[in-house]
Amino acid sequence: MTADRQAGARRGEPKRVALVVAAGRGYRLGGELPKQYLTLGGRPILRHCLAVFAAHPDIAAVRAVIHPDDQPLYDQAARGLDLLDPVPGGAERQDSVRLGLESLADLAPDQVLIHDAARPFLTPDVVDRVIAALDEQPGAIPAVAQADTLKRVGADGLITGTVDRSGLWRAQTPQGFRFPDLLAAHRAAAGQTLTDDAAVLEAAGGAVRIVPGAERNVKITTVEDLRRAERRFQGPGEVRVGSGFDVHAVGPGDHVTLGGIRIPYEHGLVGHSDADVGLHAVTDAIYGAIAAGDIGRHFPPTDERWKGAPSDVFLRHAGALVEALGGRILHLDLTLICERPKVGPRRAAITSRIAEILGLDGGRVAVKATTTEQLGFTGRGEGIAAQATATVSLPG
Structure with a gap:
């Protein structure tokens, strides 16, 4: 795991990790590959959910549990993502989760989210709801209320009764838990066969809250599931727009860095990193377009690793998250707001640097x-501001 991923949690907040279970063999969809490595929208199914967790600002680390024989397939699916090294799973899903939890014990996370690799359409808002519920209960899972009439059927195919669907929900993942509670529950349940991690915690006496899931958060099990999923990628995709704004005060120095370009000046800009107000605004605009928080979430100013860091590190990270989600940046629009130094002569260089x-x-x-006609703090030369807009295309 690189330093970027470890920056995911701010000091004083719960340390959350995601565990993606991908150790199953799942050959029912045909072919020679386990289903989590089949291609969906041009990317392995597993990569879709890994990318969502890797991009989420409140997830500090991501680990997959895989079959030992699948390391080359995993390496291809996870290429370029900032993840913990995978660990081998066990014979059953419950064994794989327990082994994954044991591997995280040294990190001592506060909370853990367990997700099935066969659910590629996870969205950040579902993750947000699970996390929020963990403030009140030791466990939380996303689920969808059962809408269809349920029938109990005998071995002869005849209906033997109608099941009351009131109070019935279809469980999904990620399922979130307080890490020590779930690890202890899995250790106690070793050797049993329980259907999901919520059932493991329930067996240990823990309370689990339901939060709204999403109909699109489906599990791919059959060939028809895969065909329906693939159709989602045959449309024009989804266009997102994000905005970013940043300000830095002037201070001692002999240059400023704007848009990745060093510009001689009688002052510097004050900031934890190199205080590149332009790249900060662009980076936040990209994060906004993909609902991935802001620079402070991914690179906390309280972390000494980013002291004096060049801001192209932040921008590359934002761009990598877009790519990981299967998207692409369509357009960036940056406006620098100051009286001095003059940006005009460096506009082409800044444009080229951001593109590079x-x-x-x-x-x-x-x-x-632009200037503020000598009004306000930028007009008085007390600081430099920037605003940016990012237009991003994501799969539908």
Whole structure:
């Protein structure tokens, strides 16, 4: 795991990790690959959910539990993502989860979210709801209320009764728990066969809360499931727009860094990193477009590792998250707000630098500069501000 991933949790907040269970063999969909490594929308099914957790600002670390024979497949599916090394699973899902939890014990997380690799359409809002519920209960799972009439059927195919569906919910993942509670419950349940992690905690006497899941958070089990899932990627995709704004005060120094370009100046900018107000605004705009929080979530200013760090590190991270989610950056629009230094002569260089950092065509990056007509803190030369807009395309 790189330092970037460890930056996911701020001091004083619960340390949360995600455990993605991908050790099953699952050949029912045909072919020679386990289903979690089949391609969906041009990417392995497993990569879809790994990317969501890797991009989530409140998840400090992500680990997968895999079959020992699948290491090459996993390496391909996880390429470029900031993850903990995977660990081998066991004969049953329950064994795999327990082994995954044991592997996290040295990290001593406060909370853990367990997710099935065969659910590729996880969205950040579902993760948010599970996390929020853990403030009140030791366990929380997303679920969807049962809407269809349920029938009990005998071995001869004849209906033997109608089941009252009131109070029935279809459980999904990720299922969230306080880490010490779930680890102890799994240790106590070793050798049993329980259907999900909520059942493990329930067996140990723990309370589990239901939070709203999502109909799209389906589990791919059959060939028809995979076909329906693939159709979601055959449309034009979803276009998202995010905005970013940043300010840094002037201070001692002989240069400022704007848009990745060092500009000689009689002052510097004050900040924990290199105080590149332009790249900070662009980075936050990209994070906003993919609902991934902000720079402070991924790179806390309380962390000494980022003291004086070049801001292209932050921007590359944001761009990598877009790629990991199967998306692409369509356009960036940055406005720098200051009286001095003059940005105009460096506009082309800033445009080229941002495009270079993100691997974009220069025509997808717009850089502008303006003043506040000597009004306000920027007009008085007390600081420099920037605002940015990012337009991103994500799979449907």
